[in-house]
Amino acid sequence: MKLKTLLKSLGKILPVLAIVLSGCSSQVEVQGSFPTPVVGQLPYTLGIHYPQSFSNYTYIENNKDRASRTIGIGSAQVNLFSTVLPSMFKKVIPVSDINNVATTQPVDLVLTVDVDDFQYTVPKETRVDMYEVWIKFNLRLFDPQGQLIADWLLTAYGKSPDELMQSESEAINQAMIVALRDAGASFSLSFNQVPEIRQWLENQSSQPI
Amino acid sequence: MKRQFKPWCALFITCLAVLMQGCTTVTIDQSRMTTDGSKSELIDGKSIVVVGRRSGSEYETEEELVSCIGSVLDSGQTKVNVIPETTFVDKLYPWFEPRTAPMRVGDLFRLLEYQELSDAIDEFNVQYLVWVDGSTQTTNKSGQITCALGVTGVSCFGFGSWDKKANYEATIWDYNKKEMVGKINGTADGTSYMPAIVVPIPIIAPVQGDVCKAIGLQLRSFFNVDKAQPDNQAKNST
Numbered sequence: 001m002k003l004k005t006l007l008k009s010l011g012k013i014l015p016v017l018a019i020v021l022s023g024c025s026s027q028v029e030v031q032g033s034f035p036t037p038v039v040g041q042l043p044y045t046l047g048i049h050y051p052q053s054f055s056n057y058t059y060i061e062n063n064k065d066r067a068s069r070t071i072g073i074g075s076a077q078v079n080l081f082s083t084v085l086p087s088m089f090k091k092v093i094p095v096s097d098i099n100n101v102a103t104t105q106p107v108d109l110v111l112t113v114d115v116d117d118f119q120y121t122v123p124k125e126t127r128v129d130m131y132e133v134w135i136k137f138n139l140r141l142f143d144p145q146g147q148l149i150a151d152w153l154l155t156a157y158g159k160s161p162d163e164l165m166q167s168e169s170e171a172i173n174q175a176m177i178v179a180l181r182d183a184g185a186s187f188s189l190s191f192n193q194v195p196e197i198r199q200w201l202e203n204q205s206s207q208p209i
Numbered sequence: 210m211k212r213q214f215k216p217w218c219a220l221f222i223t224c225l226a227v228l229m230q231g232c233t234t235v236t237i238d239q240s241r242m243t244t245d246g247s248k249s250e251l252i253d254g255k256s257i258v259v260v261g262r263r264s265g266s267e268y269e270t271e272e273e274l275v276s277c278i279g280s281v282l283d284s285g286q287t288k289v290n291v292i293p294e295t296t297f298v299d300k301l302y303p304w305f306e307p308r309t310a311p312m313r314v315g316d317l318f319r320l321l322e323y324q325e326l327s328d329a330i331d332e333f334n335v336q337y338l339v340w341v342d343g344s345t346q347t348t349n350k351s352g353q354i355t356c357a358l359g360v361t362g363v364s365c366f367g368f369g370s371w372d373k374k375a376n377y378e379a380t381i382w383d384y385n386k387k388e389m390v391g392k393i394n395g396t397a398d399g400t401s402y403m404p405a406i407v408v409p410i411p412i413i414a415p416v417q418g419d420v421c422k423a424i425g426l427q428l429r430s431f432f433n434v435d436k437a438q439p440d441n442q443a444k445n446s447t
Contacts, residue, residue: 035302038329128267157308161269178307185303 025068028169030076032177034083037188041088042201047095047107047144048085050078054114066125071172073118073135076180081113084184088191101144109149110142116153120172129162131171133179139187141197150196156183231414233399235423239431241391249383249390251432255336256290257282258297259379263307268344274377274421275341281425287434292333301329314382314389335384339428343377343395345417354405365405372400373416379424381431391431395424 057074061067085092093105101110117136123129137154158179160171192198243249251257259279261270272294279291298305304326311317317338321327354367375397383390399414429435 035299037303038301038325039303040323040325130267130269159269161271181302181306182308185306185309188303189309 026167026169026172027070027072028172028176029072030173030176030180032076032079032173032180034080034181034184036087037084037184039088039188041090042192043090044108044204045091045093045106046085046089047093047101047105047110048081049095049098049110049112050081051112051114054078057115057118059118059120069120069172071118071120071176073115073176073180076176077115077183080180080184081187084188085111088188098142099146101142101146105144107144110144110146112140112142114138120175122168122172123162130159131162131168131175132157132159133172133175135179135183137183149200150194152194152196154183154187154190156180156186158182231399231401231412233397233414233416233419235395235397235419237423237427238394239391239427240393241431242388243383243386243390244388249337249381249432251289251434252336254290254334256292256334257337257339257428257432258292258294258333258335259339259341260294260297260305260310262310262340262342264310264312265342265344268346270341270343270377271345271417274345274417277418277421278339278341278379278425278428281422282428282434284425285429285435289429289432289434290334292335297333300333301326314387317382318387330384337390337432338382338384340380340382341377341424342380343375345373345375345420348372348374352403354403354409356405364407365409366407367405369403369405370400372398373414374398375416375420377420377424379428381428393424393427393431395420395427397423 055074055078057072057077059069059071059073061069089109093107095101095105095107095110097104098110098112101107114137115135116138118134120131120133122131126132135156137156139150139152139154140148141150142148156179158175158177158181160174160178162171192201241249259275259282261272261275263269275294279293283289283291303309304311304320311320321330349372350369351371352367352369354365354369356363356365375395377395379393379395380389381391381393382388397416397420399416399419401414402412403409404412
């Protein structure tokens with residue numbers, strides 16, 4: 001009889017305990033959609049190469065002072081660039097091997113992108129009611145012969161308020177979407193302003209067709 | 210057997226409903242800034258877009274507040290075509306993002322030199338752009354509620370209260386005249402309570418909801434949508 005009562009009590013307590021313990025770690029696979037930018041289109045064919053380290057990028061928290069978190073960003077950032085690039089270039093072709101583009105694909109430029117750094121903060125750490133994320137991308141642009149044209153960094157920032165009835169995963173996902181939108185905005189508006197790219201574009205426009 | 214209507218029962222429910230809501234004080238200030246002194250009237254068929262400013266580092270203008278103002282603006286007898294914030298911002302991506310949105314009216318009209326953006330905005334048939342900037346913050350917390358987990362379940366005891374302050378500014382740009390035509394400042398203060406005797410009973414002061422309603426109604430008055438409403442500085446207390 002006593003065992004039965006104990007089991008009943010455990011049945012009530014265990015689900016609550018499971019909820020409490022799940023608050024100590026979180027796993028986020030960032031999901032969201034991105035709008036097509038209203039920007040001028042360059043009359044060039046771009047080859048885009050997403051390295052494995054970019055398309056499968058997952059941040060795993062290793063700091064023992066912080067709660068265990070895993071944030072998967074890879075598919076969301078591929079989704080972002082796959083939406084933004086076709087509105088910036090006449091044609092976009094996926095490139096699997098960056099060292100062998102000239103012989104396989106008729107492209108004018110080849111872009112490769114990778115994550116250089118990723119950071120985040122949660123409200124408990126900053127005493128600001130915000131989840132914040134920072135991403136630093138490293139972008140490299142090549143000509144079809146594999147000659148480097150430009151190598152530059154792009155930083156993006158996103159934040160999401162700490163709201164009642166919203167889980168930490170949802171808040172981090174929301175902050176990530178804001179950061180990726182910021183990356184897309186910054187990339188599409190500043191691409192022509194990178195000095196080496198501007199130089200390349202000027203050289204192209206001065207050449208007789 | 211026919212049930213008898215009990216007036217005391219209805220009175221009790223009404224009193225409970227009133228008591229369950231905390232009190233809020235709302236203040237609204239409006240200023241017009243037209244260069245020619247004309248009033249801002251919404252032309253039939255034209256639209257208004259309400260957009261939140263998200264460039265502040267320590268706060269964020271809440272999406273639901275912006276959406277709420279839009280709903281109040283469109284809630285009277287005379288319908289107002291209010292474009293949802295996300296529709297407008299997504300369609301004009303990347304020009305209205307937190308870091309790229311024009312801060313001054315002159316900045317917007319410089320952007321419009323870019324024809325594709327200008328065409329995209331024209332599709333919305335916008336007459337007024339309302340920028341909402343601000344947030345609702347918890348300013349003070351006091352009291353303590355203790356909850357214990359037992360075999361019979363969770364039970365709580367104690368009392369907690371917290372103050373909230375909402376502070377928003379709506380800046381109105383006339384898209385046709387290419388100028389800022391007015392500002393509406395809305396502030397609201399309220400205290401919420403949570404007594405707990407076994408079960409916590411939240412008595413929430415709807416600070417954000419009240420300031421949203423006040424700004425939305427003042428915007429209707431600003432645009433002279435409801436012709437009968439007075440259009441001067443207003444101060445409301447609820």
